[in-house]
Amino acid sequence: MKTFTLERSDVGALLDALKRRGYTLLGPTVRDSAIVIDEISRVEDLPVNWTDVQSGASYRLKRREDNAFFGFAVGPTSWKRFLYPPIQHLFAMLRAGKSFALPAGTKESTPSRDPKMAFIGVRPCDVHALAIHDRVLLAGPFVDPLYQLRRNGCFVVAVNCTQAGGTCFCASMNTGPRATEGFDLALTELITHKRHYFLVETGSDRGEALLKSVPVSEAGADEMKEARAACEQAQRQMGRSLDTKQLREVLYQNAEHPRWDAIGARCLTCANCTMVCPTCFCATVEDVTDLGGSRADRIRKWDSCFTLDFSYIHGGSVRASAKARYRQWMTHKLASWVDQFGTSGCVGCGRCITWCPVGIDITEEARAIREGQPTEARTHA
Amino acid sequence: METAPDLQSISAEAALSPMLPRPFVIKRVRRETEDTFTLELEPTGRDDGFSFTPGQFNMVYVFGVGEIPISISGDPARPTTLIHTTRAVGTVTKAMDKLRRGDTLGIRGPYGSPWPLDKAVGRDVVFVAGGIGLAPLRPALYHVVSNRERFGKVVLLYGTRSPADILFREELETWRARFDLDVYVTVDRAMSGWRGNVGVVTTMIPKAPFDPRNAVAMVCGPEIMMRFTAAEMIKRGVDIRDVSVSLERNMKCGIGLCGHCQFGPVFVCKDGPVFPYAQVRDMLVKWEI
Ligand SMILES: Cc1cc2nc3c(=O)[nH]c(=O)nc-3n(C[C@H](O)[C@H](O)[C@H](O)COP(=O)(O)OP(=O)(O)OC[C@H]3O[C@@H](n4cnc5c(N)ncnc54)[C@H](O)[C@@H]3O)c2cc1C
Ligand code: SF4
Numbered sequence: 307m308k309t310f311t312l313e314r315s316d317v318g319a320l321l322d323a324l325k326r327r328g329y330t331l332l333g334p335t336v337r338d339s340a341i342v343i344d345e346i347s348r349v350e351d352l353p354v355n356w357t358d359v360q361s362g363a364s365y366r367l368k369r370r371e372d373n374a375f376f377g378f379a380v381g382p383t384s385w386k387r388f389l390y391p392p393i394q395h396l397f398a399m400l401r402a403g404k405s406f407a408l409p410a411g412t413k414e415s416t417p418s419r420d421p422k423m424a425f426i427g428v429r430p431c432d433v434h435a436l437a438i439h440d441r442v443l444l445a446g447p448f449v450d451p452l453y454q455l456r457r458n459g460c461f462v463v464a465v466n467c468t469q470a471g472g473t474c475f476c477a478s479m480n481t482g483p484r485a486t487e488g489f490d491l492a493l494t495e496l497i498t499h500k501r502h503y504f505l506v507e508t509g510s511d512r513g514e515a516l517l518k519s520v521p522v523s524e525a526g527a528d529e530m531k532e533a534r535a536a537c538e539q540a541q542r543q544m545g546r547s548l549d550t551k552q553l554r555e556v557l558y559q560n561a562e563h564p565r566w567d568a569i570g571a572r573c574l575t576c577a578n579c580t581m582v583c584p585t586c587f588c589a590t591v592e593d594v595t596d597l598g599g600s601r602a603d604r605i606r607k608w609d610s611c612f613t614l615d616f617s618y619i620h621g622g623s624v625r626a627s628a629k630a631r632y633r634q635w636m637t638h639k640l641a642s643w644v645d646q647f648g649t650s651g652c653v654g655c656g657r658c659i660t661w662c663p664v665g666i667d668i669t670e671e672a673r674a675i676r677e678g679q680p681t682e683a684r685t686h687a
Numbered sequence: 688m689e690t691a692p693d694l695q696s697i698s699a700e701a702a703l704s705p706m707l708p709r710p711f712v713i714k715r716v717r718r719e720t721e722d723t724f725t726l727e728l729e730p731t732g733r734d735d736g737f738s739f740t741p742g743q744f745n746m747v748y749v750f751g752v753g754e755i756p757i758s759i760s761g762d763p764a765r766p767t768t769l770i771h772t773t774r775a776v777g778t779v780t781k782a783m784d785k786l787r788r789g790d791t792l793g794i795r796g797p798y799g800s801p802w803p804l805d806k807a808v809g810r811d812v813v814f815v816a817g818g819i820g821l822a823p824l825r826p827a828l829y830h831v832v833s834n835r836e837r838f839g840k841v842v843l844l845y846g847t848r849s850p851a852d853i854l855f856r857e858e859l860e861t862w863r864a865r866f867d868l869d870v871y872v873t874v875d876r877a878m879s880g881w882r883g884n885v886g887v888v889t890t891m892i893p894k895a896p897f898d899p900r901n902a903v904a905m906v907c908g909p910e911i912m913m914r915f916t917a918a919e920m921i922k923r924g925v926d927i928r929d930v931s932v933s934l935e936r937n938m939k940c941g942i943g944l945c946g947h948c949q950f951g952p953v954f955v956c957k958d959g960p961v962f963p964y965a966q967v968r969d970m971l972v973k974w975e976i
């Protein structure tokens with residue numbers, strides 16, 4: 307890993323270097339009173355001078371005056387939208403007499419061309435979320451070829467956090483506020499009264515090669531120290547915390563804890579939390595035909611364990627109550643994910659807390675279940 | 688609106704594997720009961736047949752209608768034809784019921800874990816089936832019957848709603864006639880002319896002819912029936928580790944990617960559907976896991 311500095315005025319040069327290499331740029335931008343992630347083309351598209359104020363069920367933008375590019379926490383969009391789109395056409399089939407077949411010309415091989423996307427400003431928690439999706443979608447007995455294709459062509463520019471959001475708890479989940487791997491480049495934005503610049507760490511050969519065409523200078527010890535101090539400050543500001551010690555066992559042993567009833571009474575089963583969560587991956591497929599019935603398409607769509615249909619089997623849904631659905635979601639995130647994929651399914655980004663219309667807070671619920679644990683279960687833990 | 692960059696151009700080609708069904712032609716349709724039918728299928732355009740292990744399932748696709756998990760009910764030693772036995776209950780299964788000889792179905796598979804037949808060698812084997820649950824067990828029965836000398840006593844306990852709902856009637860008669868197989872059928876509700884057992888399948892367990900200390904039980908049926916059966920087996924002295932069940936959950940992919948079939952820490956599609964009862968018992972007794 308090499309460390310450089312990049313002046314604020316040269317961020318545009320970094321973006322241009324990526325564009326010249328054929329990358330589509332995706333990054334934070336202000337839209338509909340929120341900082342979302344979308345296609346951007348120049349530095350002016352970034353949320354300059356904006357920050358966000360977040361708490362349970364609340365998100366609003368606020369002006370800042372230091373010309374910061376990345377002076378905010380995570381918004382409602384997560385990067386999964388681009389690697390694992392909400393709606394994905396999987397295939398078309400054409401009726402051929404009594405049989406059916408793929409349209410002529412569709413090849414049964416993986417195409418050679420990787421779509422090239424550069425993610426600008428991926429927060430450390432979201433860098434971890436990408437690694438989690440890699441495990442889910444690429445490391446099992448079956449691989450999602452579309453995800454793989456997009457992921458292969460993905461250039462990650464991480465941005466470390468120097469200011470924590472109101473609902474974040476990455477420090478508890480060991481996913482931030484500083485990214486240590488999983489990126490091509492990692493930036494730390496540093497604003498002092500004398501200078502506004504970025505510390506740039508390389509995380510891959512690709513990242514290092516890109517910097518050859520960007521005006522960077524080698525970083526000195528003071529600059530590195532300044533960046534470290536800024537991240538440490540974010541660590542201290544963390545809006546939430548979650549005690550992860552034996553959390554998996556605590557949740558498994560408390561599947562019938564009365565607290566679930568209380569959450570079930572509040573939860574609207576609106577599925578917001580699963581839509582904004584950067585690691586939720588559940589999907590459904592829809593098979594549809596054209597009016598004449600000669601062409602059928604399969605479409606994959608994001609799904610949520612909060613819907614009644616999700617667990618439907620003939621005779622009824624397995625998880626009919628809101629309580630059971632919330633329990634499934636939270637237990638999956640914090641416990642069964644570990645059994646399934648060797649990692650927690652939560653990176654502590656806080657999105658589910660901010661975007662829950664009734665402000666249900668995963669850290670608060672986990673705490674209540676741990677603390678309200680029947681003593682017998684506790685001695686077993 | 689946020690927009691993903693236009694990457695549609697890659698979709699049609701890249702998505703082909705592993706969610707793409709392969710067309711199979713229906714060679715024969717056999718009506719089992721009023722709502723249940725068996726399809727014999729062959730892959731189109733090739734004659735490589737279909738190998739599988741007993742207990743596995745396929746994702747079965749009806750053109751434009753949908754795709755559902757169905758266990759394979761044929762003989763694993765005769766992989767030239769693929770056999771599925773299905774009960775028509777809803778959208779996709781009813782559409783399957785309308786198909787005739789010469790029509791095509793899409794197939795992906797085989798997926799999932801097998802019945803633990805290796806573990807059963809040299810021991811008594813007890814099959815307990817409820818309703819359509821006999822279909823996923825039939826491949827294991829075929830295997831045991833074809834390799835009869837490798838097993839101890841072989842018992843089938845089968846329960847259905849009424850005499851009219853009995854599946855694979857002829858085969859059951861043939862098996863029942865053999866001196867080396869013990870086949871018991873019971874019905875929830877008898878009709879005039881029924882001279883067999885009446886009552887739930889679990890009532891046959893205490894008297895069934897097998898040695899509980901050296902038996903392996905394979906159970907498939909409604910979840911509640913599997914729980915009570917497992918409990919009866921254990922009560923009779925069968926080691927919990929020797930009881931297996933086949934679970935059913937909503938499945939949209941069958942390959943561990945869609946999340947639908949999760950049951951606590953396991954994915955029923957890739958870790959199951961056949962599980963040692965000990966692995967799932969605690970979850971089965973909790974509400975709505
Ligand atoms: C591993 C496995 C093996 C199975 N083997 C057989 C078999 O051999 N024979 C047989 O008749 N049935 C079997 N089933 C059940 C069969 O999958 C359902 O009856 C079928 O999905 C119902 O679909 P439908 O569209 O006709 O019903 P609808 O009620 O219209 O269902 C709508 C959707 O809900 C889901 N769904 C509904 N019921 C079930 C269910 N019981 N299990 C899983 N998903 C469901 C499906 O996604 C279905 O498309 C099996 C299920 C599983 C999980
Ligand atoms: S569960 Fe909540 S805090 Fe954890 S990763 Fe998902 S959205 Fe972020």
Ligand code: SF4
Pocket residue numbers: 572573574575576577578579580612632661662663664665666
């Ligand atoms: S926890 Fe909140 S966001 Fe999630 S489904 Fe319930 S009400 Fe919606």
Ligand code: FES
Pocket residue numbers: 937938939940941942943944945946947948949954955956957
């Ligand atoms: S059916 Fe999709 S994960 Fe099991």
